[in-house]
Amino acid sequence: TMSGEEEPRSYYVGVDVGTGSVRAALVDQRGVLLAFADQPIKKWEPQFNHHEQSSEDIWAACCVVTKKVVQGIDLNQIRGLGFDATCSLVVLDKQFRPLPVNHEGDSHRNVIMWLDHRAVSQVHRINETKHSVLQYVGGVMSVEMQAPKLLWLKENLRETCWDKAGHFFDLPDFLSWKATGVTARSLCSLVCKWTYSAEKGWDDSFWKMIGLEDFVADNYNKIGNQVLPPGTSLGSGLTPEAAKELGLRPGVPVAASLIDAHAGGLGVIGADVRGHGLICEGQPVTSRLAVICGTSSCHMGISKDPIFVPGVWGPYFSAMVPGFWLNEGGQSVTGKLIDHLVQGHPAFPELQAKATARCQSIYAYLNSHLDLIKKTEPVGFLTVDLHVWPDFHGNRSPLADLTLKGMVTGLKLSQDLDDLAILYLATVQAIAFGTRFIIEAMEAAGHSISTLFLCGGLSKNPLFVQMHADITGMSVVLSQEVESVLVGAAILGACASGDFTSVQEAMARMSKVGKVVFPRLEDKKYYDKKYQVFLKLVEHQKEYSAIMSGD
Numbered sequence: 030t031m032s033g034e035e036e037p038r039s040y041y042v043g044v045d046v047g048t049g050s051v052r053a054a055l056v057d058q059r060g061v062l063l064a065f066a067d068q069p070i071k072k073w074e075p076q077f078n079h080h081e082q083s084s085e086d087i088w089a090a091c092c093v094v095t096k097k098v099v100q101g102i103d104l105n106q107i108r109g110l111g112f113d114a115t116c117s118l119v120v121l122d123k124q125f126r127p128l129p130v131n132h133e134g135d136s137h138r139n140v141i142m143w144l145d146h147r148a149v150s151q152v153h154r155i156n157e158t159k160h161s162v163l164q165y166v167g168g169v170m171s172v173e174m175q176a177p178k179l180l181w182l183k184e185n186l187r188e189t190c191w192d193k194a195g196h197f198f199d200l201p202d203f204l205s206w207k208a209t210g211v212t213a214r215s216l217c218s219l220v221c222k223w224t225y226s227a228e229k230g231w232d233d234s235f236w237k238m239i240g241l242e243d244f245v246a247d248n249y250n251k252i253g254n255q256v257l258p259p260g261t262s263l264g265s266g267l268t269p270e271a272a273k274e275l276g277l278r279p280g281v282p283v284a285a286s287l288i289d290a291h292a293g294g295l296g297v298i299g300a301d302v303r304g305h306g307l308i309c310e311g312q313p314v315t316s317r318l319a320v321i322c323g324t325s326s327c328h329m330g331i332s333k334d335p336i337f338v339p340g341v342w343g344p345y346f347s348a349m350v351p352g353f354w355l356n357e358g359g360q361s362v363t364g365k366l367i368d369h370l371v372q373g374h375p376a377f378p379e380l381q382a383k384a385t386a387r388c389q390s391i392y393a394y395l396n397s398h399l400d401l402i403k404k405t406e407p408v409g410f411l412t413v414d415l416h417v418w419p420d421f422h423g424n425r426s427p428l429a430d431l432t433l434k435g436m437v438t439g440l441k442l443s444q445d446l447d448d449l450a451i452l453y454l455a456t457v458q459a460i461a462f463g464t465r466f467i468i469e470a471m472e473a474a475g476h477s478i479s480t481l482f483l484c485g486g487l488s489k490n491p492l493f494v495q496m497h498a499d500i501t502g503m504s505v506v507l508s509q510e511v512e513s514v515l516v517g518a519a520i521l522g523a524c525a526s527g528d529f530t531s532v533q534e535a536m537a538r539m540s541k542v543g544k545v546v547f548p549r550l551e552d553k554k555y556y557d558k559k560y561q562v563f564l565k566l567v568e569h570q571k572e573y574s575a576i577m578s579g580d
């Protein structure tokens with residue numbers, strides 16, 4: 030650890046609830062991560078496109094990891110706690126007990142996960158209203174947002190869930206409630222996933238139009254009528270009960286939360302870039318795109334004035350960096366897609382065995398295997414005749430079309446490790462082409478982006494990072510702390526503690542540039558051609574469905 034500072038150290042705890050696991054970190058006032066712990070969380074898929082979790086299981090995991098990272102630390106030095114989480118929907122009854130979100134009536138499973146696509150018919154009807162709130166989600170509401178899921182609950186689980194429900198929380202807000210007893214919602218979650226406007230509040234006409242007038246009638250009590258900017262200190266901090274569970278002191282300031290992608294954004298986007306040879310050095314912060322890549326990828330771009338990008342979520346005012354508008358592009362499955370294709374390949378057991386024998390992760394093994402088979406050519410050239418369209422779980426941005434499916438062209442009669450490695454490469458490239466597609470849509474609407482700031486689990490994969498640089502032609506910045514999302518959560522805790530006067534100040538002090546990866550511009554021509562093919566794939570897919578739905 031670093032030292033050399035006279036003043037006693039201040040510590041903040043950040044807790045990040047991802048799709049597959051909960052992580053916690055102990056972070057100091059300079060953004061240095063001193064301790065890290067993670068713990069898997071349960072997931073259920075009771076039927077295709079239904080994904081559920083348990084808020085009690087998630088909270089228990091938060092307690093385990095928090096206790097671990099504060100072990101051996103003087104608890105008086107812990108000055109703040111911040112949470113971020115996926116934007117899943119938590120349902121509790123009037124006494125704050127879990128309610129089932131499933132036909133089985135299993136109340137343990139009281140969370141509809143963000144990637145759940147059960148509410149297809151509901152979102153279709155919501156989009157048909159053409160209500161003006163839809164302008165602020167890229168023109169089309171996503172099936173992954175909360176309004177369609179709420180409508181699904183009302184239409185499908187009236188007695189067992191809807192009528193008994195007292196509180197619908199976005200997962201980040203559930204966590205801050207659990208810690209403090211305060212039911213106030215974060216501006217981040219409500220603006221991004223619930224159609225709340227930072228300027229105008231709730232729009233009664235929207236909820237009435239879609240058939241959820243219930244919320245208007247009780248003054249939005251169940252979904253939030255007190256809304257606070259992320260980082261605001263909640264109530265009197267940690268309750269004695271929560272403090273005991275988390276292994277912290279009662280009264281520690283707890284911040285209004287952020288969605289995980291937004292915490293990642295705070296963890297990377299404000300870094301001081303001087304001296305790294307980056308073009309964004311002389312440019313405003315709006316030239317930076319934070320890309321948070323885990324189970325999904327989220328592309329966070331900010332602007333001074335609202336920018337309406339068709340198919341890209343937002344513009345959301347103050348939902349990430351206060352005072353700035355945010356556009357959020359995304360790909361619903363990226364890490365999950367890579368895992369899916371690699372694990373489903375016949376050569377996967379062989380890969381696992383070989384990686385284990387070398388004490389490597391399967392991805393480190395695949396990357397070195399690709400280096401072996403590429404011979405003298407750049408590794409990316411191995412996919413000259415293998416192309417992937419990555420929307421296995423629909424397209425979030427910029428097409429906003431949940432009916433799209435994945436495509437692979439160039440298959441051969443081979444099942445060996447080479448075949449697996451090249452399919453993996455083509456998938457990583459397809460995800461990077463998806464990022465390029467999103468950036469082009471954002472730029473066409475008025476963004477001016479020059480540099481990518483990557484974080485999340487996939488940013489630990491050097492091939493994923495290099496392909497993003499090569500395919501977008503932009504430099505990629507990686508943070509000093511790999512766990513940038515947790516630094517973002519700790520920034521929230523630091524803001525709640527009052528140690529910093531603003532989120533911007535905390536960001537500038539706590540997020541730091543680590544490594545910079547420059548694009549191989551000499552390969553540009555090749556990737557431009559592959560990008561042409563990429564765009565053709567989706568064009569063709571649409572033609573296929575038109576043929577099949579014709580007479």
Ligand SMILES: Nc1ncnc2c1ncn2[C@@H]1O[C@H](COP(=O)(O)OP(=O)(O)O)[C@@H](O)[C@H]1O
Nearest residue numbers: 047048049323324364365392485486487489490
């Ligand atoms: N060391 C690694 N090398 C390559 N890929 C990794 C590594 N660690 C995680 N990943 C990828 O990152 C994804 C998970 O990222 P993570 O940020 O942990 O997800 P989430 O926040 O959604 O729980 C996995 O799907 C996996 O493909």
Ligand SMILES: O=C(CO)[C@H](O)[C@H](O)COP(=O)(O)O
Nearest residue numbers: 047048115116290323324325
């Ligand atoms: O919609 C999102 C952010 O607005 C994310 O996709 C969602 O929160 C899941 O995140 P992750 O892939 O990190 O688990």
